[in-house]
Amino acid sequence: MDTETPTFDALLAGSAPSGGYNYAFLDEVTKRAIRRAILKAVTVPGYQVPFGSRELPIARGWGTGGLQVTLAIVGPGDRLKVIDQGADAGVNASNIRRLVERTTGLPTTTETAAATVIQTRHRVPEEPLRPDQILVYQVPLPEPLRIVEPSEAKTRRMHAEGDYSKVWVHLYEDVVRQGEISIATGYPVMVNGRHVMSTTPVPRWDVPKMDRAPFLQLFGAGREKRIYAVPPHTSVVPLDFEDYPFRVEAFGDTACARCGATDAYFDQSVDDATSRRVYTCSDTAWCDRELDAQEVAW
Numbered sequence: 001m002d003t004e005t006p007t008f009d010a011l012l013a014g015s016a017p018s019g020g021y022n023y024a025f026l027d028e029v030t031k032r033a034i035r036r037a038i039l040k041a042v043t044v045p046g047y048q049v050p051f052g053s054r055e056l057p058i059a060r061g062w063g064t065g066g067l068q069v070t071l072a073i074v075g076p077g078d079r080l081k082v083i084d085q086g087a088d089a090g091v092n093a094s095n096i097r098r099l100v101e102r103t104t105g106l107p108t109t110t111e112t113a114a115a116t117v118i119q120t121r122h123r124v125p126e127e128p129l130r131p132d133q134i135l136v137y138q139v140p141l142p143e144p145l146r147i148v149e150p151s152e153a154k155t156r157r158m159h160a161e162g163d164y165s166k167v168w169v170h171l172y173e174d175v176v177r178q179g180e181i182s183i184a185t186g187y188p189v190m191v192n193g194r195h196v197m198s199t200t201p202v203p204r205w206d207v208p209k210m211d212r213a214p215f216l217q218l219f220g221a222g223r224e225k226r227i228y229a230v231p232p233h234t235s236v237v238p239l240d241f242e243d244y245p246f247r248v249e250a251f252g253d254t255a256c257a258r259c260g261a262t263d264a265y266f267d268q269s270v271d272d273a274t275s276r277r278v279y280t281c282s283d284t285a286w287c288d289r290e291l292d293a294q295e296v297a298w
């Protein structure tokens, strides 16, 4: 039997030996272990469950946690959407989509409403998700207490005891120094009134969408070997002060240069010709949908 290991490029090109890879790439034992970790995470919302993270054939820094969760839960009947910074067309998103297509035969989509599983880096789609959809987050830094406590043993004890005083002190110091809570991404939230969780890596704009959402949210961190979850209809409350309340990013009267939307999270770029700042929807599928709707209206 040929035991030569095919390369990832060969797999993507469709020239890998048939049977060389299992359904959804991971072996069944691994997928079962990940599903067990997911079930445990769902029963204790916001609690970080350790799991035996595997190596995956993707570039370093792309993140494997979200991908491992996705590979463990997809099955016949699913349709996958993958976004990176809100866009479906990024290199990371395209390659993850191809990996799942080639190893499962499942269809993929860029339409938010057409997907059953959405894997994301950096954004929650602008279009409200339904109860039959699952949002999988690729998480770089799962521990919300790391910013105040470098020791893993100590952060685990702080979670166990519900001792979040250091986080509150950190937020207080932020207000004293900056005049407001300046955390941009990974804003700390209280989940189900019990566990403080990092909303990494989404912007503050997306945090309110997590609260009592009708859909299941799964978070995977590959390097740190952690899975956590927010089940449907679970409270996700940003940590803040009564006189310094949590706020999403303010874009003023900014409108998308492409579709004209004013109620979306925007990416900023500079127009080469005019050197002026240009804002466009970060969620490209949302932007496309808005444009299509306008064409129909005309």
Ligand SMILES: [Zn+2]
Pocket: 256, 257, 258, 259, 260, 261, 280, 281, 286, 287, 288, 290
């Ligand atoms: Zn737009």
